[in-house]
Amino acid sequence: MITNTEIEKRGNQHPNHIVDFKQENRKLLFTTQNGVILEVSILRDSVVRFRYATEHVFEPDFSYAISDDVNTGFNQLEVQDEIPEYVVTTNKIKIYINKSNLKVQITDLEDNVLNEDELGFHWEENYDFGGNVVKMSKICHSGESYYGMGDKASHTNLKGKRLNNWVTDSYAYGKDQEPLYKAIPFYVGLKESVAYGIFFDNSFSTYFDFANEKRNVTSFWADGGEMNYYFFYGPKMSQVVEAYTDLTGVPELPPLWALGFHQSKWSYYPERNVKKIAATFRKLNIPCDAIYLDIDYMEGFRCFTWNNRYFPNPKKMVQELEKDGFKVVTMIDPGIKIDRDYWVYQQAMDNGFFCRRADGPHFKGKVWPGECKFPDFTNPEVREWWAGLYKEMIAEIGVRGVWNDMNEPAIMEVPSKTANLDVRHDYDGHPCSHRKAHNVYGMQMVRATYEGIKKYTFPRRPFVLTRAAYSGTQRYCATWTGDNVATWEHLWIANVQMQRMCMSGYSFVGSDIGGFAEQPNGELFARWVQLAIFHPFCRVHSSGDHGDQEPWSFGEEITNIVRKYIELRYQLLPYLYTMFYKYINNGMPMLQSLVFYDQEDTQTHFRTDEFLFGEHMLVCPVQEPNAQGRRMYFPRGNWYSYWTDEVIEGGVERWVPAEIYKIPLYVKEGAMIPKYPVQQYVGEKEIKELRIDVYYKEGIENSSVYEDQQDGYDYKKGRFSLRKFRLRGKENELIIQQFKDGNFTTSYNTFKLNFHGLPFTIGTVEVDNEEVDFSEIKLNGNNSIEVTKDFTELHLIGK
Template identity: 55%
Template structure:
């Protein structure tokens, strides 16, 4: 392997194992040359490998791993054999060579999952000291790789090399690397079995998936420890669930944060913001959140308001609230050097800012000019920072905070110099060690502050940069993209990749941040964006307007149609978010996660599922009325026509500009709200349930709570499980309810789609009820109490 200077340096390898120490849940192997390996058996399918080069292991500390989610260690079997050691759990067999500490991972049947090539090796860092730690593994024939967060490239990582070193990549393109986020997690799939590897190292890191040597996958970092987790599936879905639980899930967001958001650099002064709000309400285009970029501040000083642009911010925010809008404001890490600026004075008086190696406080130029930067790797600094939000949240009434420029970005030089020092929560180091987690720790401090002052409401925060586990603190977006068809294609890939890398609360700048979309591109992007968990139009503002009505008709009506669809789907999206928070299940799921037994799914990028039952395939070319796409295993209803398609086939999906290829899994129950202009505008006494006929049994879930606040933690929620089933003469829909929450609705309007025969009678809990059927009898509508247990359609003959 070449180092980053393109030259060979002496590499070192573990020697022969001389000693093994065993405790209840881990083993320590020590070699003759003092190299060591600690193997922790955390769960039957989760092992941690930590190497040392000097005989002692570094402090066991991680910003990524969420300790509360660590499982209880299982029992395991350990044996010493002639040339290797063997660890056996209920799911895995791990062998470790006596010479070199090379590992092989197999399932309990003996099928190979993953094996070391050179295994662990290292070289001394000549410039900074310490080690460059490396791991190389065999890339199996026909092995596919997924993950690594928002890499702007194809879904399958095979044949590529990537770098994780958070960067402000304005106007990035396909293949640009590195980008804003640093997610050292990937999944491997071969022979229809999946595993994951999470390399928990905050230094500048690299991943090579057969680029340098086609049959070798390797990862390495310019400092720190070789510390990685092996996560067994056997499905890709289970791997990403386990990884997400390991690094932590977010709490449930406020329901309004899943509505439509509007942003621009910048909406100011107050009249512009009020006119924007008026524009949405007059045109009856739903919207929940309006954003204020850096121009709301006094000279770009964080936690201040421009006296000229927003002389009475609390009044303005209250008036927006009365019209259903939540205000979200931007906060950057750079604190202007100004002796009269209260935040600067507090930071200096308490020595909260980062310093250079020789002692001076670091100075860097960003929007306010010369700035100092808080060291968010200190607990006392994070507490101070979180307290600064009292004015914005408690006094002014702001509902959300957006962290930007936190890679950290510095004008002209890119980021902090390497010699800037950080506390690292008790393990001090240089910026080389802290760079990749700086944005995450800023997001952490911001989240703590917004949560503290928003209580009893739930917080909403966004971050541009982050490390593995950042999902605990913030939603994310894909950064400063461009208004182009290529970037629409990239947005689809990046958001899927982030979702399977633990970060589901994700979206892109709809329409593109840089340059100007035309009406067609904007609508096609909006059609994708309304199915991303974070749904926000954002533009740089220097090229014209980018509101949903900016392009005239027919685009305004089309924008309204798809934003309304977003609001109708809110109960489904909220349920999908609840599955993410409780089970680690990604909200956006590439086809490979739907059917890893179908090789046709492995390289697919355009198609994806939102939640359990909705499949989308965005149009990413201009001037077309459809596209080729692939449906995975199963039966699928075209959302627009109710036509049924059988999976495992490629076909032409028609999609005029007023449609996106959208399919519903047969048997599914999809809840719909009535259209609202903002969350909470209406008391929803009747919920619509769309039921899609299938001859097979299918389960669907609906989760509902107050939509804000923390009553759900005390049981104030309802988890409704719907089961559809077919017998010879009956098609039934049953409902089971868990939780102590109050029923939110009086009635359901149930619409059955695709019925194969005429319905003679409908019974609800044994009682006849009236119903309406379409002319061809395929669609049937019935109104039932929301508390029903069993709904039966009689004289329905299943199709053969």
Template identity: 50%
Template sequence: MQITTSSGKYSVKHYPDVIKSWKKEGNYFYFYTTETILEVRVVSDKIIRFRYAADGKFQRDFSYGVTEKLEESPVDFGIREWEETFEIYTSAVRIFIARDNLRKTITDLEGRIINQDEMGFHWQYYLSKGGKIIYNTKLIQEGECFYGLGDKPTELNLRGKRVENYGTDAYGYLKDTDPLYRNIPFYYGLHHGIGYGIFFDNTFRTLFDFGKEREDVCSFWARGGEMNYYFIYGPELMQVAEAYTRITGSAELPPLWALGYHQCRWSYYPDTKVQEIAAQFRKRQIPCDALYLDIDYMEGFRCFTWSKEGFPEPEKFIKGLADDGYKMVVIIDPGIKSDPDYEIYQELIKNDFACKRADGAPMEGDVWPGKCVFPDFTDPKVRDWWAGLFRGLTEAGVRGVWNDMNEPAVFEIGSFPEDVRHDYDGEDVSHRKAHNVYGHLMSKATAAGLKKHLMPRRPFVITRSAYSGAQRWSSVWTGDNCSTWEHLWLASVQCQRLSVSGISFAGSDIGGFIGEPDGELYTRWIQLGAFHPLMRTHSASNETNFDQDPWSFGEEYEAIVKKFIQLRYSLLPYLYTTFWQYAAYGTPMLRPLAFVSQKDPNTHDRNHEFMMGDSLLISHVHEAGLKQKEVYLPEGNWYYYFNDKHFEGKQLITIDTPLEEMPLFVKAGAVVTHYPPMQYVGEKEFEEMILHVYFGEEVTHSILYEDAGDHYGYKNGQYNLVRFKQGSDKKQFRLKKKFVGRYNASYRNHHVFVHGLPFTPKEYVLDGVSHALKATDVKNGVVELVLERKFEELVIR
């Protein structure tokens, strides 16, 4: 024990002393000191959970973040005793636990340090609140970088920063504002080319310090709960990302339309205004799939109702839009208006489903409807009840739901007082423990309701607040941002950070929610948004009643915005394949350069460039009037998308940035799949799938995943995997294709474009049969061929 001062008051910090005994039970190891017990669970050879009982008694082993599908799969593990340490080993790592103080050192099999305790675990009583404050401190290794932790609006590398998780309605947040809406207690470390991750599964207010207080120490702590964290060894950062998703759960494939363009505003009102917006998209031939209704569609802001004046016939209204290809997404907040004549309120009170203050009275607070009560989403009975409420919306034709204000936000006081009680799946806890999962569980219940009532169609949910694992059922957006260039920059780093924090299905309010962008800012934001998994324009009401629509800024900007929304739709098969990789393997859709080329130190602090999927590298324009931009290209060879200019990687280049373009590069050797033009998903069946193939001398592999784009047939094998292998040289181009699957796609041909050939092509050989190339087959150095879908090998020489 050690006496320290805290806010002028003495408190006691407790540190583990000598190990007195130990035992092994299956893949669990227990080490006992005077006060503390350390539990080490070998989940797999690269995933180890460390859990501490501060005063000799473990708390309930329960998590809202860890998937029920997590399986233990160690291959080889055991324990050795040494004079000063215990050594737990697996086929990938070695964990040394000091006999005198439980401090741990984790190495690889060659003895290189991956992660090392400084003071390690310690704790103190939280005298003013109750319970304990639990700490863990670790040594920062030479040159170590840190990433992750969700939507923090700061540089990707967190070295030198301190951040906090406590879900907050951060309206109009700025760079370095903290905390924000989401609570993702997971970070990466990278040093000496070695990557690892730590997931601190604790729902109390958690804090992380990456060398801000002491430059050589990383620490994380919580104001309650248990020190319970998963250590994940890579050594590749992408392997860590995939393992983290194995722990917290994988996303399901969304309906394909959800990867299209979404248009939203606070608020389109009445129904005729929505119809007018919808008609403008089709008239101007700007693709769009989803239209949103904000809070004004309700009767007095009462959830699950429709305004009698503004939306008198919701079923007819939604069907009319659906006939023109639109899917309707509506907002639902947690606040239920305190109105004795309101059926949802009656049920909430009658069934005792509302959150309560410590004295037993319902938690009441002002939100949009006025005085409200709030469902306790930590109670499984409440979640089931909430899920059932969506039947009426889905019967009216609603295809998606947007959960907002669920940090939870309450006017004037910010959020719930800490004395509010929650069921917490049978544990009975205060809001201190439940706060960071309140919105997380609201969106879970929402998703369950939509999935049930939309079956067999797939649901779409978007939530503002979330905890680790929310990717299993929801997408997110970055919150109430501003129409500034700084926020455009923030949108890029926040979505990259969310992606490597397990939540790839994320986007920002394009153009900014607060304020009015000019045409240039909106256009540049659309260009970035075209490469975010969620692409949604959203804006607030304002004094000028300005509509932030793609045509709002004049013809010059509209043409460019249209071009990039069309590009988004043409890339849908590539984006959907990237989402399938994310759903199947946990692979982040957006990949910061440090995750693409971690052994290149030049990538470790790059914020502007990222990859979407395996083949596309993006570096958006983030300053007004920018004519040129420096872009760092990682190792490899790259083509500039708009003119096929070739660049070698591992260097900083300067690229022109005219308004009608953005820095967009394709990796050499890639096959990038495209759809023909469309106005919305499902508009028509395609006769061909377009393949843009980029010459590369290294053997490369690309993939196309395809299914019906909705319903769950893919879970019964109704999908196709088309694998491409390119192995070319300076004299000939060679592309092999392998098809596996049982989905009957509509197209019969591949329209193939081969870019970047270093020779003058004379003939092509298709499945062993030679054909002369006609002059019309080669345009501006690009070979263009229409081939039957069943082809297996194409050679050009």
């Protein structure tokens, strides 16, 4: 990788003085004497796009990352022509644009600097490939920190790191290895406890240097394309992430079963082995909702085929598994085997759907089937064709989900591990080489898959999983972090990757529990499950080379521990589903790093282990062998131990017990945590009562629970139930108010409220201002009551 110093020695060109300014509604155009145009677009008072052209010419304005549903609109836009600079003012920020060199400084309205150019925009002609290498350098202030950037296997705080976004098949990657499977060129900066964000929307190979080479400079650059970035002002990290997530989009609600426990392996076959796995889950009463079929279910690894020796009647098998609560998820790769008798290959050939090299012939590469050709998923006609290929698998056989793997694309037996850079792509009518299309190839494949699965699954919701991704891929599918390893280091990596992905707008994410490569021992597997049940996507997957990796593979003690935690996952499904609802409606990450939770506490800026699961649960995994406990940091607030109800005041680091059967798990005071009964799969039981664990607080706390039919689209027509609770605790009383929205009728009529930490003995209970007899609410000592789900106000008064 080239260094900043080398970059500066290569004859960089810089903008000189401004000679022209024009305003076109929300777009401001500044032109320099040497042909640079800076286009500043105000999307919102706190969201601004900066786009640079050289030689007076912009490239076509097209991006796969940007959502069609972006919220735009601002309250103020004023431009002042001052002596040294132009000053652009919105309701939230000021932008100073230097007339002599086009450098940009962004401040708040009190002129506190948020972000400022060092060299600013500069560029260099790329004589190897044509076009420019485009570069931006910013001043890094003392104490400034950086977060985000997707699935990087690094410390949550990226200060001092050097990163590369080039979607890569990185089998058995290690800590700090670059690059990995995803390209998400978005980071959150934190300067003097004030947050901002930058999204560099460029699909070429991009690079970020967070004060690695020069301690006072943060820079980012790309091998081609435009210098095109978005600036988001907080001042809270939540506001930055919400704005980025709004810009790049969110998924639809998944079916609830997709949030259950999933089991996978390379590979479960033949049919009798699949059924044996399913039967063992049910025999041992270990909840599970999905079983995955890896590439061996296909005939000679040909996509959209079935090996009839292994699976003589796939439709019958899928139906039988479905009756027992298992959904089948199948893998589909991008490589299409070169075989004239193979109908998918022949259709693509007949229609000209395969990628070509620069001088005309089809691009070929070796993958699992042998020599393959690859559809150009950046062509909308190809995507439509690809979506249609799923009809038999989904609509006729009944498969419930699809898993796109190897879609970087991964190519074997070549040093680059991927397609040649001269491969040509349509890029939705903006023809380009693989240098530009590489990072979005997997994204466009999974987009086509999503459109097909959605069409043929309807009226149910689709479930799609991808390995490769670019910013915005979260609109279509869940993802996981690729081929990890069964080591304690990778348990740590999985933890930071989940936090980082959620902060990067991509919350529906998980890791291969237990590690894909190599074999965990029972202790590591148990500790990984304890962590992963608090990840939005929860799946065991392994290579199978070193032994089995099912929940019962490590002896009775580990099986019992694993069962206990998977059961906890299923109890927390309404809490998790509510987290997902908040993610898609408010851009709220489903997991929160401690710095996200409290950016003003400098103790949180370098914490990696602890995170919040939703808004009210604090998790800290054990990440080393033979541990009987660990030290963890408690952020602001008071926290109840989930296991003992001990209350710990935040702002301290403490030793906490964590024997093999226990993960440090705490609940924020004032929280109301909804729970379902343990089920072997989603929908097994009719929910006859919603349990809510209520954690007393002297003061006010808000909670909520979102529910709907758990599948289908009636929720978009108002058939949902959103209950918001406001808890107010006093010395001798507790008041809970409920506010309801939506017209979905739940299957239950009562709440069972389980109280934790009540400082008084209940003497009187009022429901909607009327005192009720204890027999009506089944008062159980001081611990629980049962009350109608439709109360407006519940008032507990001490004796």
